[in-house]
Amino acid sequence: MSTDSAMSRRGFVKLCTSAIALVSASPNLLAQPDAAPRRYPRARLVDAHNQPITAERLDTGESYLFHYPYVSTPCFLINLGRPAAAGAPLSTEDGRAYRWEGGVGPQRSIVAFSAICAHKMSHPARAVSFINYRHQAVTFKDGGQRVTQRPQVIYCCSERSVYDPADGARVLGGPARQPLAAILLEEDRRDGSLHATGAYGGELFERFFREFGFRLALDLRIADVRAPVSATTTVVPLTEFCQNQVLC
Helix, strand or coil: CCHHHHHHHHHHHHHHHHHHHHHHHCHHHHCCCCCCCEEEEEEEEECCCCCECEHHHCCECCEEEEECCECCCEEEEEECCCCCCCCCEEECCCCCEEECCCCECCCCCEEEEECCCCCCCCCCCCCEECEEEECCCEEEECCCCCEEEECCEEEECCCCEEEEHHHCCEEEECCCCCCCCEEEEEECCCCCEEEEEEEECCCCHHHHHHHHHHHHHHHHCCCCCCCECCCEEECEEHHHHCCEECCC
16 A cells, blocks of 8 residues: 555544534534525515505404415415514424514514415315414314413314414424424514515425416416516405415
8 A cells, every 4th residue: 555545544534533522512513404485486465456555454353365476375464463572583394494574564473374274285275275374272182182271373174283473483393304494574663564575484385386386376366476576466364365264
């Protein structure tokens, strides 16, 4: 064996040993990249008459729906009536970490999430919605299969996944293995108007298009379900968007 080869091997072994020691000291180096916020085109939230939506116009406990960041991807807009504090550590199903950024508005009570269930992508449709915000107390089984009761949850009656909208849509019970994707909201301090600016957490948009694209095009009467939302997106009460809500 040549001197150069021997030195190369020794160098390689030394490099591997150093790498192993570094990872042993900091295991998080092997973790998946964070699910950092992904910016999408900024869209003003407006009503059916193109008037801006403000925190004061959102009734506490009402489920509102808008589409973002694509014209076919539904989102919940909720006024919880109490502050939703930022900072909760969360993670996606594949282990990517992120932090809940909390609510917006004067009381930080306005939150928005993708309305696509993180389990089997149940979502509000024109005919029916199996996933809804429940402001009053409901009964469900938590992660330990204990029967519990609490208000202010997003409940998917399709497979009984339950999420906490005041805590980044953290999973409280059921088969879902990650929170609902969160929608970034900003409040314009000049007039109080609300804007959607991005999303973070476990996005399911591409999978959603693959599995439901044809039906979405028919249901929403749009040619391109992947078209991004433009400058505005219309907010309506969920009761106006779909004919029936399944409550469990």
